[in-house]
Amino acid sequence: MQLHISPSLRHVTVLQGKGVRELIQVKVGGKKVSYRMILYSLLFFTFLLRFVFVLSTVDSIDGETRCSSLGCLGKRIGPRLLGRRMDQSVPEVMYKVLEQPIDKDELQGRTDIPQTLEEFMAEVKDSGFDARSFALKLREMVSLMEERTRTAKIQEYLYRHVASSSIPKQLHCLALRLANEHSTNAAARLQLPSAELVPALVDNSYYHFVLASDNVLAAAVVATSIVHNSLRPHKFVIHIITDRKTYYPMQAWFSLHPLTPAIVEVKALHHFDWFSKGKVPVLEAMEKDQKVRSQFRGGSSAIIANNTDKPKVIAAKLQALSPKYNSMMNHIRIHLPELFPSLNKLVFLDDDIVVQTDLSPLWDIDLNGKVNGAVETCRGEDKYVMSKKLKNYLNFSHPLIAQHFNPEECAWAYGMNIFDLEAWRKTNISNTYHQWLEQNLKSDLSLWQLGTLPPGLIAFHGHVQAIDPFWHMLGLGYQENTSYEDAESAGVIHFNGRAKPWLDIAFPQLRPLWAKYVDFSDKFVKSCHIRAA
Numbered sequence: 001m002q003l004h005i006s007p008s009l010r011h012v013t014v015l016q017g018k019g020v021r022e023l024i025q026v027k028v029g030g031k032k033v034s035y036r037m038i039l040y041s042l043l044f045f046t047f048l049l050r051f052v053f054v055l056s057t058v059d060s061i062d063g064e065t066r067c068s069s070l071g072c073l074g075k076r077i078g079p080r081l082l083g084r085r086m087d088q089s090v091p092e093v094m095y096k097v098l099e100q101p102i103d104k105d106e107l108q109g110r111t112d113i114p115q116t117l118e119e120f121m122a123e124v125k126d127s128g129f130d131a132r133s134f135a136l137k138l139r140e141m142v143s144l145m146e147e148r149t150r151t152a153k154i155q156e157y158l159y160r161h162v163a164s165s166s167i168p169k170q171l172h173c174l175a176l177r178l179a180n181e182h183s184t185n186a187a188a189r190l191q192l193p194s195a196e197l198v199p200a201l202v203d204n205s206y207y208h209f210v211l212a213s214d215n216v217l218a219a220a221v222v223a224t225s226i227v228h229n230s231l232r233p234h235k236f237v238i239h240i241i242t243d244r245k246t247y248y249p250m251q252a253w254f255s256l257h258p259l260t261p262a263i264v265e266v267k268a269l270h271h272f273d274w275f276s277k278g279k280v281p282v283l284e285a286m287e288k289d290q291k292v293r294s295q296f297r298g299g300s301s302a303i304i305a306n307n308t309d310k311p312k313v314i315a316a317k318l319q320a321l322s323p324k325y326n327s328m329m330n331h332i333r334i335h336l337p338e339l340f341p342s343l344n345k346l347v348f349l350d351d352d353i354v355v356q357t358d359l360s361p362l363w364d365i366d367l368n369g370k371v372n373g374a375v376e377t378c379r380g381e382d383k384y385v386m387s388k389k390l391k392n393y394l395n396f397s398h399p400l401i402a403q404h405f406n407p408e409e410c411a412w413a414y415g416m417n418i419f420d421l422e423a424w425r426k427t428n429i430s431n432t433y434h435q436w437l438e439q440n441l442k443s444d445l446s447l448w449q450l451g452t453l454p455p456g457l458i459a460f461h462g463h464v465q466a467i468d469p470f471w472h473m474l475g476l477g478y479q480e481n482t483s484y485e486d487a488e489s490a491g492v493i494h495f496n497g498r499a500k501p502w503l504d505i506a507f508p509q510l511r512p513l514w515a516k517y518v519d520f521s522d523k524f525v526k527s528c529h530i531r532a533a
Contacts, residue, residue, distance in 0.1 A: 373418030
């Protein structure tokens with residue numbers, strides 16, 4: 001295409017490449033130039049100059065050589081107008097530097113690495129770094145900070161592991177004082193319940209709750225919160241199961257602190273006929289489990305010495321060593337039909353929960369023939385707590401797990417469960433539980449690492465009826481995002497996690513929900529220096 005302008009500037013002619021002529025006439029309006037045309041021209045050139053200035057300034061900031069001619073500037077502006085850069089951009093240089101691996105041992109003991117953002121910015125201003133030097137210094141500083149943060153997090157997890165695995169001296173004191181009271185005070189050795197109330201223990205017209213615990217104070221809070229919030233406490237029967245060493249302190253507490261008109265039974269495992277006869281699968285599993293866990297990953301020292309695992313992975317491995325996972329109180333729930341052969345339905349509660357509403361409506365929930373009424377943990381407003389699926393608990397890289405289960409299937413929670421014992425007795429749930437325990441022990445805990453919930457998820461698979469999340473709010477022992485108001489509005493709150501409300505590491509804004517059911521003026525509580533905060 002050719003452009004031809006007449007000498008008089010009155011005609012503009014456009015010639016196409018094939019010789020076809022088209023005449024486009026533009027009347028300029030004489031040789032007189034209007035002021036409006038001058039104004040528009042000035043505005044256009046002003047915009048163009050600003051555009052050129054911005055582009056050249058960006059080049060200067062990027063550390064590139066400044067243009068000293070219009071030709072140079074045109075070479076730079078041209079590719080940008082076409083949407084591309086002909087030369088290497090500074091971010092790409094920085095990305096390459098930051099992506100290069102760094103030996104963290106080289107950073108130890110160096111004094112030339114900035115320790116704070118202020119030091120880093122001051123050094124950048126004083127030294128006038130180019131992009132590469134800037135990226136190198138930034139990589140060193142971030143890597144050093146990352147390593148220090150990792151070390152601090154691992155130390156935090158280790159301290160929490162030790163704190164949550166130990167018995168606080170206040171609780172140890174309480175158990176000793178109550179045991180002494182049991183031996184010296186006849187009022188602390190009352191039969192629980194009294195003889196005239198014993199028939200209620202097997203009466204299915206009552207609401208039966210089962211709590212397994214070796215923690216006297218925790219059991220007292222659960223039982224007190226149940227009765228305090230009940231609309232018909234005279235119809236409530238609370239069965240407390242404990243171990244041999246805690247039986248006398250537990251009996252002394254509930255003898256001296258009756259929850260009338262509710263009925264409380266305290267019983268040790270060795271008091272159950274079923275438990276004292278022949279082989280007990282749960283005991284055999286526990287003995288084997290204890291041996292495996294004692295050598296798991298070489299113990300806590302070897303776990304924290306691992307320099308490649310992320311802090312959360314180390315935390316999970318430490319948690320696998322927790323004594324509670326080898327506690328009879330955790331495993332005994334799988335034998336509820338044998339322990340309570342006369343009961344048709346009951347609610348099983350963990351000792352780290354608090355009841356905040358009347359629980360009798362739980363008996364009106366239709367389980368649709370299922371065994372276990374539980375709150376699902378894969379949906380809810382709290383994405384951190386309520387986002388658990390089977391893949392969060394089971395190792396789907398193991399073929400035995402992968403071929404039997406769906407990783408995206410919703411998980412559910414222990415802690416507050418409605419069990420239909422009639423339906424349970426028609427299944428093979430208990431045997432399935434122990435078979436998978438054996439498989440996990442044989443595979444060196446490669447099917448799952450933590451606790452009794454994973455084998456429970458397997459054993460009750462297909463036998464769970466989801467219930468309203470109102471009945472069980474989780475996560476108050478491992479995250480503090482839940483507000484006091486939200487927790488207070490739930491029917492049952494669960495301090496699952498390391499930060500139990502009776503420990504010093506409990507979250508202070510949530511602990512009052514548990515502490516309000518403790519009488520801190522009680523002589524046993526007071527003498528052991530158990531305080532509200």
